[in-house]
Amino acid sequence: MNPLPRLQVSDRNPHLLMTEEGSPFFLLGDTAWELFHRLTFAEAETYFANRAAKGFNVICAVALSEVDGLRVPSADRHLPFHDFDPRRPNEAYFASVDAKIEQAAAHGLYVGFLPTWGDKLTAPWGAGPRIFHENDPETARAYGLWLGERYRDTTNLIWILGGDRPADLSEISPSWPYPWDAGFQKSTDWKPLWRAMAEGISEGTAGRALFSYHPQGGALSTSQLLQGETWLHVHMMQSGHGAGADVPVWDWIARDYDLAPVRPTLDAEPNYEDHPVNPWPVFDPANGYFRAYDVRKQCYRSVFAGGCGVIYGHHSVWQFWDGVRENINHADRFWTEALDRPGAFQVGYLRRLLESRPGAGRVPGDLLLASDLGEGGTRICATRDALGAYALIYLPKAGQEVDVRLHMLAGPRVRAAWFDPRSGQEAQLIGEYPARGSQRFVSPGAATDPEMDWVLTLDSSE
Structure with a gap:
């Protein structure tokens, strides 16, 4: 049974x-x-x-x-x-x-x-x-x-x-x-x-x-x-x-x-x-x-x-x-x-x-990050698809900056959005970027906002 x-x-x-x-x-x-x-x-x-x-x-x-x-x-x-x-x-x-x-x-x-x-x-x-x-x-x-x-x-x-x-x-x-x-x-x-x-x-x-x-x-x-x-x-x-x-x-x-x-x-x-x-x-x-x-x-x-x-x-x-x-x-x-x-x-x-993303090829993604990862309560972590189909980056604070090497994702373009881990919803579409070079993102909210974490979602698009 x-x-x-x-x-x-x-x-x-x-x-x-x-x-x-x-x-x-x-x-x-x-x-x-x-x-x-x-x-x-x-x-x-x-x-x-x-x-x-x-x-x-x-x-x-x-x-x-x-x-x-x-x-x-x-x-x-x-x-x-x-x-x-x-x-x-x-x-x-x-x-x-x-x-x-x-x-x-x-x-x-x-x-x-x-x-x-x-x-x-x-x-x-x-x-x-x-x-x-x-x-x-x-x-x-x-x-x-x-x-x-x-x-x-x-x-x-x-x-x-x-x-x-x-x-x-x-x-x-x-x-x-x-x-x-x-x-x-x-x-x-x-x-x-x-x-x-x-x-x-x-x-x-x-x-x-x-x-x-x-x-x-x-x-x-x-x-x-x-x-x-x-x-x-x-x-x-x-x-x-x-x-x-x-x-x-x-x-x-x-x-x-x-x-x-x-x-x-x-x-x-x-x-x-x-x-x-x-x-x-x-x-x-x-x-x-x-x-x-x-x-x-x-x-x-x-x-x-x-x-x-x-x-x-x-x-x-x-x-x-x-x-x-x-x-x-x-x-x-x-x-x-x-x-x-x-x-x-x-x-x-x-x-x-x-x-919601392909699961079999998921690997650690910190190599995508060109900026300081932080430590303790500010430590940023990333995961990605091994073939570059997507990346997910966790930022534990509001107003936190992260530089992402978009050229490591499959191209030609990358769709970026903020996912709210508190509500489980995509909270904000950021836009689309060419899959080349690095791009800086800043998590929503003020740095003084307590207990406001975010996930930056990056998905390859045609």
Whole structure:
């Protein structure tokens, strides 16, 4: 009953994704980590319908959830395992997971499926309890095999290992900020456990699983810790919430983009909308909250720098806070209200903009720019078609200048317009220019106007 084609790395542009039928696939995800644990079937229906209507196509959720998912029963009053034993899964719990995966498919949604959150396996923080141990990779493999066989014919899954944890402490800098009171050595390497789980899943799915890995926040993406793992297909990073706004995710994407072997890469967790601003680990609402503008800046710039997609998140939605459960890190509204926050609409406009142009040949476009790119909150990013059919340039500020090498676009002329990422509309036609030399453009509005970002669209015309 899964009508969606499987996803795979593009055979035309290995930096991007495609369906097995050959259609380009821009991954627009939403973090719904607690979905299997906290939502009833009826609540999940409300959630899936809302996300599909906004243009999301991937929903990320965890089978063994972060918020005490092994000891607190699900909304359907089930626990995942008998006696915390991964070799004794509870059929009733996983039947509910099955139903929600099918429910997502009925709405045209893929599921970024995490077999477990990282605290069930790795250090150095989290409720756990740990049920996968570094001296017993066979249990991790057996769990992966069981899941793989269960979902062998389920076509709307992306398999995501990890779950907000590093895969290998031995590669982490001595300045790693987390506490070391969990009884682990700084040399602990969990890659063999994740490798075993991936091997089990791959065997169970007859080699048809598409794998990624959700790492901890910060500059260390999967490319630093897992580049040598043959099971990994898609790199992820988490620019996150703990380092404030405007962390240089564009540099991290560019770093992954240039690696060999080539893999698609994306920011799997930029600033959550309505999440308290840093400093980590004590998120203080007095410092303010990330809002839609912060989200747009990071999403556009990570994608334009070469990301195969991006995964949005809302701080109330990932935990499905309803006013009854514990409020984690100062959520400021119920999840049902948060579904319709501005950023959730606006990332859909990003997907629609990209899909309005040929997708298979999209590449980073900063070489088009002859002027200073800026840094931090002023950093400009561009993407373009490899054959010069179009270019899209993101300017995070009003009144911002950019010089564009129009001769790098296919000619003979170029149509220029301003796209408003807040409304999703073409706001202003600028005009047509000969496809030669450089041309200066200035984003609409005064430089003092707050939170006014723009996309300059350039399309080749006859």
